[in-house]
Amino acid sequence: MAGTLALTKAELRRLMHNRRYFIFTVAFPVILYLLIGRQVTAQAYGVAFGAYYMISMATFGAFSGALNGNAQRISQEKKEGWIRQLRLTTLPANGYVVAKILVSAATTVPSIVIVLLLGRFYGNVHLPGWEWPVIAVTVWFGSTIFAALAVAIGYRFAPDQVQPVTLIVYFIFAILGGLWFPLSGFLGKIGQFTPTYQAVKIGTDVIQGVAVPAGLAIGLVVWLGIFVVLATAAVRTTAEAV
């Protein structure tokens, strides 16, 4: 475990040099929130639009960071032989993947914290104190599970294929999940099955003060299960070739 943590630390240090990461995970949701968060006065998901948009933007930034950061890097590092190189060290066999997920879990935090702070002090979202950590943790969980999907994509696809594949996944889960704008009708119905929707909806239900349906939480756990299975399969099948 010490080795895995050492690698995690090194990965985090790398991330500090990476401008792309900050643009996608922090700058994008912040800018969108500043542009739109206070302009719309309607309601969404039964709460003020500003509150909904705060949660959806926090989820968006975190989800996008978990997905974009890892898939491309893993694919690149697999191609360049860094994963092979690590297999020659005493790092445990799953150390690399565990470190990637730990890093993701850490990198989803800034966008969540920043957007929630913006919501409180710029968007005038006022909530009882206990609701903030509940919302933060829900959003964090709902987005970090995408780190596992990123592992699956990174192992399965070559670097030049990763970009389009991630982009498709990104649009599907961002739009169907209602991260950019709330969906209604048929698409809205399908969207309810996405983890991104589920994370946001748990947050707005908490704000609205209604009981959170168990289905939402179960949905998130099921998605985590699906992504972990995909990731494990991808890592296993490519193990010999890496």
Next chain:
Amino acid sequence: MSQHETGYGASGSGGGDAEYGRYASGAEYGGSAIGSEHDYRGRTAIAVETGHGNGRGAPVVSFENVSKHYGGLRAVDGLTVELRHGETVALLGPNGAGKSTSLDMLLALRKPTSGQIRVFGDDPYHAVKSGRIGAMLQSGGLMPEVTVRELVELVTSLHPKPEPIETTLRRAGIAQFADQRVDRLSGGQTQRVRFALAICGKSELIVLDEPTAAMDVETRRLFWNSMKEEVAAGRTLLFATHYLEEADQAADRILVINRGRLLADGTPAEIKARAGAKRLSFRLDNIDEPFLLGLPGLVNLELRHDVVQIQSSDSDATLYAIFDAGYRPREIEVTSLGLEQAFLAITAEDDRANGHDTTSGNGAN
């Protein structure tokens, strides 16, 4: 002037080599250069005491009838070999001979189709994970976006018996660019960083796949000098190469493999001897060709006017037979053939024995 052939040792002299050779005090310069720069191992002493199967302690590595098949291709075919403590062993073969596949299996990156590999009596995976093997792969990548020092620190921190960072940086010759980013290095520099990762812990066995591939002559010399330090510290070294010169000068034991099979195993001198690797030349009047063709040890015969050139597996016996027959040849020269000719002879013999076209090369993959 014949000396300007030995001017080869003057690798650092830059342009105008032919001129240089003519005016330099030939033999002296060439001799010292070859002695100090090119005979990395001081092999004459070592060649006598090594050899194989002489029972010194348990094997560091053992391959027992190991095969690896990819579909119909036999990349490695029934390889059986043992490495012992303190040996420097070159794995020599053309591209596609199965060198990398063999090393990959030794390093637990691939599983043998059949057979068994033991490293320090354990399976390869555990040997790697306990830090007993330090390895450098041909295809080993580096983590981008970090500095060389950060990377070396990371890999060192993973090792159970780490060397001090500064020692590793110095031995690998990378101290002067330790603060540069890994993704901004030249090919040769990258190669040295990979090497640093192989020696950053006190591993007992060092495995290197084509270690000097991207290195220039000077870097290569530095590299083998630091390798010498590693071996002197009691480590066992196995390296794959297709540079025959390198195997000849750096290794005290050579394993020749071709199409996945072990063709020869011995000291560089033994390998050369096996292939009839002495060249005899002399002048002789009234040449009797059938007599020459019947000489003991003869592998090849060339005649030009009164000049006879013989490639022989036992040059002494060949010469004595000529004297015994009453001939008195003039200007006798006996020279060792390079490992290259020996290697070509061994692989060609193998290719012929297996009904392969020797002219089409061996590049199976």
